[in-house]
Amino acid sequence: MTTVNLTTDEFEKTVTSDGITLVDFWADWCGPCKMFGPIYEAASEKNPEITFGKVDTEAEQALAGAAGITSIPTLMAFRDGVLVFSQPGALPAPALEQVIEAVKELDMAEVHAKIAEQQAGAPTA
Numbered sequence: 001m002t003t004v005n006l007t008t009d010e011f012e013k014t015v016t017s018d019g020i021t022l023v024d025f026w027a028d029w030c031g032p033c034k035m036f037g038p039i040y041e042a043a044s045e046k047n048p049e050i051t052f053g054k055v056d057t058e059a060e061q062a063l064a065g066a067a068g069i070t071s072i073p074t075l076m077a078f079r080d081g082v083l084v085f086s087q088p089g090a091l092p093a094p095a096l097e098q099v100i101e102a103v104k105e106l107d108m109a110e111v112h113a114k115i116a117e118q119q120a121g122a123p124t125a
Helices: 008-015 031-046 061-066 093-105 108-121
Strands: 020-026 051-056 074-079 082-088
Touching: 008 020, 008 051, 008 061, 020 031, 020 093, 031 051, 031 093, 074 093, 082 093, 082 108
Parallel strands: 020 051
Antiparallel strands: 020 074, 074 082
């Protein structure tokens, strides 16, 4: 599967869907982004069961701001609608593969339990 360009309109629907979604926040002028691009594309072809999205931070400045992007490239991983990984910086192929494997191996029941625990313990306004 090739990568899909995500805009503000598609972003939420894409990352909240079931399964794994990786999102690469990038810009055309960014050298590290250009180095990471082919690595990300190769991983998308190797993992067709995963949605690989890209957000052009120049074209989608409001989306990048809402996502808290302060450095690019930034890779985010969502599983079943939950943000489970976020890290700025271009990853080499083996590191990207490690992230993908770690996200695949997550026990989502445990993740949801931890989220519920944190929300229960959070002070209410």
